[in-house]
Amino acid sequence: MSLPPITLTGHMQKEAWQNKLLPPVEQLNNDVWSIPVPFPNNPMRYTLSYLLLGDGDAVLIDPGWDSEAGLDHLIRGLRQAGIGLRDLTGIVATHYHSDHLGMAARLRVKSGAWVALGDREVRRLSACEDEDLVVLRDREELTLWGVPADRLAEVAMDKPTLAHLQNLADPDLRLQDGELVPAKGLDLSVITTPGHSPGHICLVDAPHGLIFSGDHVLPRISPHIALELPGPPNPLEDYYESLDRVAFEDVMEVCPAHEYRFRGMQRRAAQLVEHNRERSAEVLSVMNRHRPQTIWDIARHLTWSRGWDSLQAFSLRLAVSETASHVMYLRSRGHSIDIPVTLPSPAAHVNSAS
Known part of the structure; x- marks a missing residue:
């Protein structure tokens, strides 16, 4: 089945992706910035961190992989937005993976900012294991x-x-579904979207018409849905339910953590469902044939x-x-x-x- 294509909005990001380059820092509006952080020795190449400026508060979504080069790129991006590390008041990771949560521990020490994860997210390993x-x-x-x-x-x-x-950083705050991120001057709500990880979250900035989708929805790649043991027993079913939860409209701009921005959450969610249904059908075909x-x-x-x-x-x-x-x-x-x-x-x- 052919589904309608999504609408590209991150033109410079896509051009950089195709040319295997780091995209530029971009100001999406007066209060929101996109800052790429290198993801070394990985085909994804970078994480798109997003800086949101409120009324004296500054929140960073998905600070990226922890490296000296990454910190340098992040600091330069913050400077373009007119702030320094010590101006950060909050750090939200959409999930625990190292290319999202990785730099949070270092940034917390340098800035004093709190670190938040979704209330259902599970760190795969703790220091006591x-x-x-x-x-x-x-x-x-x-x-x-x-x-x-x-x-x-x-x-x-x-x-x-x-x-x-x-x-990896243990969170200071746990964010529940429907909760607002605690930052003055921001209207950033949480949607719990398990699947790619047990407690992945997306964040909706309704006043600016933005959805920060982490790894839950990417414009080209189908996010990896793994069975993690220990972990949820049926992560793919969780993922389908989570796609339904974020596909509530099709006009807001989607700001993913990799690749490039786009519009068409409903269209992309439908594509991802179709892709995974086809994959399950292929598994059944392999079972029957081999x-x-x-x-x-x-x-x-x-x-x-x-x-x-x-x-x-x-x-x-x-x-x-x-x-x-x-x-x-x-x-x-x-x-x-x-x-x-x-x-x-x-x-x-x-x-x-x-």
Whole structure:
């Protein structure tokens, strides 16, 4: 089915995206600025942070990956907007991923600003968790999904990755669905949109006609919907429900955290639903044609933009976890798929081992 295209608004951002360049800092209106922050060694290349200026308050949405280069770009963007780091009063991350929440801890120290996440967001790892147990469970999960023994080290979490995740900022504030971000002179409301992460949020600036969509809705890429263990049992179903929640109109400008701005939230949400429905249908087709025994077996028969053989390391992990999310969704819709997906709970695991 052919769906109507979205309407491009971030022309300079799209040109920079196509030319593999960092887009410029842009003033969207008197009170809102778009500031790109580099995302090094990643095909996404940058995170689009958004600065909102209120009545003495200044809130930054999605500060981006923590690096010296990123901090430098952010500081220069703030200067263009007429403020410095110490003028920041709040930092909101749409979700816990490192290219969104990453710089929040450093900025909080330098500015004194509070850090906020959605009230349903779950930090994958906290500082008190046993690293050895986390590594063990992760490898058990990937083995259950059929990742070959000679690819486990490439795909599994390692201790440096765990240390990075454990050092992400814990929030000072938790934002509930329908709540206003606590900043004077701003009318910024929260919509809880789980799917890409357990407690992802979008933010609506109705007076300026803007929706800050994080990674929930991007103009070209279909956001990754992964099965995270532990985590919500059916993230793809959560994602469909969340798309319905943000597709309440089609005229406001959508300000995503990657790629470029556009109008047409309803149109783009419909495209994303269609894309994921087609993906689930492809999973069923693979089940019927190849009789796979594991998640890995399904994933290697699916269509990938650069081909299955091109997937390595983190990209390969994402592909397998995305496939697992489709299997869980299809099961919830009544399809009989007899493939192992979930591990026993940690408590059950310990009991059975003893």
